[in-house]
Amino acid sequence: MEQALRSELTELIGLIYERGWAPGTGGNFSRVLSVDPLRLLITPSGVDKGSVKPEDLLVVDEMAQVVQGAQKPSAETWLHIPIVEECGAKVIVHTHSIWNTLASLTPGSLFTINGLEMLKGLTGVATHEHTESVPILENSQDVPALAETLRKVLRSMPDAHAVLLRGHGLYTWGCDIFEAKRHLEILEFLFEVTIRSRTLEP
Numbered sequence: 384m385e386q387a388l389r390s391e392l393t394e395l396i397g398l399i400y401e402r403g404w405a406p407g408t409g410g411n412f413s414r415v416l417s418v419d420p421l422r423l424l425i426t427p428s429g430v431d432k433g434s435v436k437p438e439d440l441l442v443v444d445e446m447a448q449v450v451q452g453a454q455k456p457s458a459e460t461w462l463h464i465p466i467v468e469e470c471g472a473k474v475i476v477h478t479h480s481i482w483n484t485l486a487s488l489t490p491g492s493l494f495t496i497n498g499l500e501m502l503k504g505l506t507g508v509a510t511h512e513h514t515e516s517v518p519i520l521e522n523s524q525d526v527p528a529l530a531e532t533l534r535k536v537l538r539s540m541p542d543a544h545a546v547l548l549r550g551h552g553l554y555t556w557g558c559d560i561f562e563a564k565r566h567l568e569i570l571e572f573l574f575e576v577t578i579r580s581r582t583l584e585p
């Protein structure tokens with residue numbers, strides 16, 4: 384069971400790397416193994432996301448401490464925990480793509496998307512008339528404090544599908560590998576179309 388979860392997560396990471404969404408060792412990826420006690424399979428710090436192997440993944444607890452594995456966890460492991468606890472996510476993907484970084488630079492605290500058919504790829508969205516508001520958090524190197532801010536934002540926006548960190552990247556998630564991958568692909572599409580459409584002639 385755990386071996387299958389390790390394999391499917393590393394396969395997804397490889398696909399994401401190929402799309403150019405996790406360059407230069409950027410990003411981190413996790414999979415819930417158990418909720419109580421919390422055990423999370425997660426990528427180690429500083430590894431090339433094009434060559435992560437199933438056995439490279441660490442197991443961490445609810446305090447972001449390693450319980451299995453030899454490598455160091457990323458500081459951003461802290462940000463996965465409130466997403467599991469507040470959203471019930473089972474798979475979390477954090478990517479540093481060009482389009483999600485551009486989206487994160489939008490002034491204000493929300494990136495809004497509306498009027499696009501592809502919004503229906505987000506779970507629970509049934510019409511292109513939906514307005515999706517993706518919260519933008521100010522980036523910080525104090526990751527435990529940022530995790531607490533993230534927890535408050537997720538509590539205040541229970542329908543959120545994703546969160547942006549300013550000048551940094553995207554967190555999105557799903558109840559399984561399929562949903563997390565779909566949300567990531569849909570959001571990357573929506574960010575690019577929304578930003579590119581701003582330059583269209585009226």
Ligand SMILES: [Zn+2]
Nearest residue numbers: 410459551552
């Ligand atoms: Zn990051």
